[in-house]
Amino acid sequence: MDFAFDARTEELRERLLAFMEEYVYPAEPVAAEQRARLASPWDTPAVFGELKAEARRQGLWNLFLPSAEHGAGLTNLQYAPLAEITGRSPHLAPMATNCAAPDTGNMELLAQFGNEEQRKQWLEPLLAGEIRSAFAMTEPEVASSDATNIETRIDRSADGDEYVVTGRKWFISGAMNPDCRIFIVMGKTDPEGADPRRQQSMILVPRDTPGVEVRRAMTVYGYEDHDHGGHAEVVFDGARVPAANLIGEEGTGFAIAQARLGPGRIHHCMRLIGMAERAIELMCRRAVERTAFGKPLAAQGVVQNWIADARVTVEQLRLLVLKTAWLMDTVGNRGAHTEIQAIKIATPRAVVQILDDAVQLHGAGGVSQDFPLAELWAAARTLRLADGPDEVHQRSLARRELKQYGAGRP
Known part of the structure; x- marks a missing residue:
C-alpha cells in the first residue's frame, strides 16, 4: 500500500486548498449574513452560486464521482484527501464543489442503476448543479437501522402503468431546499415476500407529485442545517408516478x-x-x-x-x-x-x-x-x-x- 499522493491528486489538493483560503473561508460569515436577510431560511444565499461558479471554472467540480463519463474520474484514494479538505468547511465547500450529500450518493445511484431516460432527466441536472435531490429511506415508526423494517408501500396500479407510493419518512436530508426536485424513495413492493431483503424497491418521485407533502423541518441538536438543505419529515399519500420511474427491478431496493x-x-x-x-x-x-x-x-x-x-x-x-x-x-x-x-x-x-x-x-x-x-x-x-x-x-x-x-x- 502506497499512500503517497500522485501528481494529479497533489495538483488538485493545491488548487482546492487555495480555493478554500481565497473563497470558502471568507464566504462563511457572508453566507450567514445573507441568510438572515432571505425571505425564507430555506432559500439559498447568493454566495453559494458564486462559489459554485468559481469552483466549476477552476475544475473543482464533481470530484467524488469515479466515472470519467460523469465526474472527475478519480479513484477513492485520490478523492480522500480532497474530501478531507472540503470537510474543514462542511456546510459550504461540499456544496460549492457539487460534492455534497445526499446528492453525491444519489448521483452515484443513478449513474450505476438508473436507465438512460432516468439519467437524462435527473442525473444530468444534478451533475450540473442545477437541482438538488433527497434519499427517502428513514421512517419514524420503525427502527430504520434495519432496512427490512421499512413500511412505506410502493404498489403497482391495477392497469400496471403506475406505482402508488404511501408512507411517512423523516430526517430526509436536503428536502427543505426549494431546489430539491426529486426524491429517491425506498419502500416495499412485495411486503409478504419470503426473502425480507427482496421486498424493497427504489422509485423516483418528483417533489411536485400530487400526494407528496414536505411537512416540517427536523432539527439536529437545535440546528436546522439550512446550508445543507435541512432534514425533513415527508409524507407520501398515494403519490402516483409512472412505472418507468422504478429504479432497476422490483425487489432490488435493499x-x-x-x-x-x-x-x-x-x-x-x-x-x-x-x-x-x-x-x-x-x-x-x-x-x-x-x-x-x-x-x-x-x-x-x-x-x-x-x-x-x-x-x-x-x-x-x-x-x-x-x-x-x-x-x-x-x-x-x-x-x-x-x-x-x-x-x-x-x-x-x-x-x-x-x-x-x-x-x-x-x-x-x-x-x-x-x-x-x-x-x-x-x-x-x-x-x-x-x-x-x-x-x-x-x-x-x-x-x-x-x-x-x-x-x-x-
Whole structure:
C-alpha cells in the first residue's frame, strides 16, 4: 500500500486548498449574513452560486464521482484527501464543489442503476448543479437501522402503468431546499415476500407529485442545517408516478441501498477528518492567544494533552481511511466491507471527542455561533447515526471476526 499522493491528486489538493483560503473561508460569515436577510431560511444565499461558479471554472467540480463519463474520474484514494479538505468547511465547500450529500450518493445511484431516460432527466441536472435531490429511506415508526423494517408501500396500479407510493419518512436530508426536485424513495413492493431483503424497491418521485407533502423541518441538536438543505419529515399519500420511474427491478431496493451507502460512509469519514483538522487548528490558535491563571493556555498540561491526543487520533484515522479507500479501489466495496465498518465506527466517535475538547478550550465561545465548533460537533455526532448507527456496524463486524473461529450466525 502506497499512500503517497500522485501528481494529479497533489495538483488538485493545491488548487482546492487555495480555493478554500481565497473563497470558502471568507464566504462563511457572508453566507450567514445573507441568510438572515432571505425571505425564507430555506432559500439559498447568493454566495453559494458564486462559489459554485468559481469552483466549476477552476475544475473543482464533481470530484467524488469515479466515472470519467460523469465526474472527475478519480479513484477513492485520490478523492480522500480532497474530501478531507472540503470537510474543514462542511456546510459550504461540499456544496460549492457539487460534492455534497445526499446528492453525491444519489448521483452515484443513478449513474450505476438508473436507465438512460432516468439519467437524462435527473442525473444530468444534478451533475450540473442545477437541482438538488433527497434519499427517502428513514421512517419514524420503525427502527430504520434495519432496512427490512421499512413500511412505506410502493404498489403497482391495477392497469400496471403506475406505482402508488404511501408512507411517512423523516430526517430526509436536503428536502427543505426549494431546489430539491426529486426524491429517491425506498419502500416495499412485495411486503409478504419470503426473502425480507427482496421486498424493497427504489422509485423516483418528483417533489411536485400530487400526494407528496414536505411537512416540517427536523432539527439536529437545535440546528436546522439550512446550508445543507435541512432534514425533513415527508409524507407520501398515494403519490402516483409512472412505472418507468422504478429504479432497476422490483425487489432490488435493499441491494441498491447497500451499494449507495458504502461510498457515502467513506465520504463522511473523509470529511470528518477535515472537521477534526479544523478543530485542532482552532484549538492551537486559541491556546496561544488566551491567558488564564497567569500563563497562556498553551502552557497548561491538560490543553497540551488535548492537542497531542487529537493529533495522534487524526493520524490513525487518516491511515485507516486511506487503507479503506485503497481497498475499495483494488478489491471493491465488498472486499473492503470490514474496513468500511471500522472507519464508520471509529471516525465519528473520535472526531466528536476532538470537537468536544475544542469546545471546552474555547469556553462559552465554543458553544456559540461565533465559532464553527458547536455546529461541527452536532454534525459529527449525527454521523454516529447516519448510514447506520455504531451498534449495527459493530454487530456486523464482530460476527465477521467470530466467524473465523467457527462461531455460527446467532
